[in-house]
């Protein structure tokens with residue numbers, strides 16, 4: 503016989519919703535990282551995941567990654583100094599830079615030098631020496647025999663092949679190279695062979711920014727099962743864990759992630775629409791109006807020549823179309839001079855709003871300061887010169903958006919995934935509809951509380967208790983209503 507859920511059932515008797523909030527995900531993961539809730543704010547380049555965002559998530563018992571990618575070195579260093587005195591954990595992004603390997607080396611060295619002990623490693627296509635150097639730095643055995651690894655990597659991947667590499671011990675060739683360079687001792691290399699390069703891997707499904715557009719429901723079980731197999735294969739003394747990112751911005755998505763066994767969840771797109779994000783009010787306004795189908799893939803500035811794409815907002819911006827056009831020209835022409843005159847005129851009038859020669863001169867002086875080898879190569883190879891000029895547009899388009907440059911609104915490059923549309927639909931008609939009311943912690947608590955609520959209603963449903971239709975929906979709650987669950 504089916505009974506109907508009472509208010510007490512829904513509020514969480516005998517297991518309170520507060521307890522369920524605390525039991526979502528992997529408790530040991532939270533305790534290892536020193537956080538209360540398995541909720542991570544993913545890195546967002548150029549400080550879009552800002553200091554304020556990292557601070558607010560940290561104060562709320564969650565974890566934020568500072569978006570170090572694409573920022574001047576001095577800014578990253580100053581941010582590390584500023585967050586060093588925080589009394590909550592936080593992490594920094596270590597992004598793969600295949601075109602500027604020196605940058606990746608310098609960033610990893612900076613993190614080692616400054617004692618940053620948690621990084622989110624992302625956009626890696628293969629493992630690299632700086633990544634391994636970071637992970638094994640300071641590895642040693644404690645008096646009780648356990649292996650102590652001061653630096654933790656949470657790797658974000660879209661593919662199982664890469665997840666396998668991160669769940670494996672650091673490759674021997676890199677360990678031997680580090681021994682030969684004197685960076686680690688032979689004994690440290692032996693210890694490093696017993697640990698995973700990353701104990702945690704975030705499966706990145708269809709998300710904003712770099713993504714393979716895999717459905718979370720297909721990708722996560724594969725990465726999770728890989729974690730189990732790799733645990734058995736290597737017999738690690740620590741537990742391998744899989745988290746989920748991509749598409750999570752609603753209670754239902756979070757509940758589904760935890761139901762699949764995610765140790766933690768990671769959000770991105772929705773955080774960009776919050777007041778703490780390091781973007782412009784105009785972008786936040788555009789994001790608040792975004793619907794599911796308003797996103798598409800467009801060429802990525804950092805890996806343009808390789809044909810890599812990123813997920814961006816298409817509603818209200820011509821960036822995806824224009825960036826696509828530049829990639830098409832890059833494929834079909836051998837140099838800037840090879841571009842048909844009508845096309846070139848159009849580019850100069852609309853995309854670049856300046857002669858291409860002038861853009862090249864600006865790009866040249868930029869790379870003279872940052873990476874002179876790019877200039878040398880461009881002067882030898884006209885196709886590379888064309889790529890650098892085209893990448894100027896892609897790079898600037900992200901700055902125009904972040905700075906809210908009104909004259910360039912049509913060219914804004916805004917990384918965004920379908921999660922944004924899902925969030926907007928969920929909060930429509932509530933206080934969270936307005937971008938001015940969206941704070942990362944309130945959004946995060948609502949997603950977690952709602953996930954706990956839906957998890958509970960699902961238990962009741964599976965026990966044969968009928969749930970009133972309106973109780974199947976977790977409504978956004980003001981901080982004052984939700985506080986008791988997070989005290």
Ligand SMILES: Cc1cc2nc3c(=O)[nH]c(=O)nc-3n(C[C@H](O)[C@H](O)[C@H](O)COP(=O)(O)O)c2cc1C
Pocket residue numbers: 543544545546547548550569570571595597622623624625658706708709710711712747748749750751768769770771772774916917918919920921
């Ligand atoms: C604006 C924006 C910038 C991002 N920049 C980075 C980055 O620099 N490094 C990184 O690891 N991930 C980056 N991401 C991915 C997020 O950290 C996160 O994994 C992803 O957004 C989660 O999926 P969702 O967008 O569906 O929430 C970015 C995402 C967005 C929306």
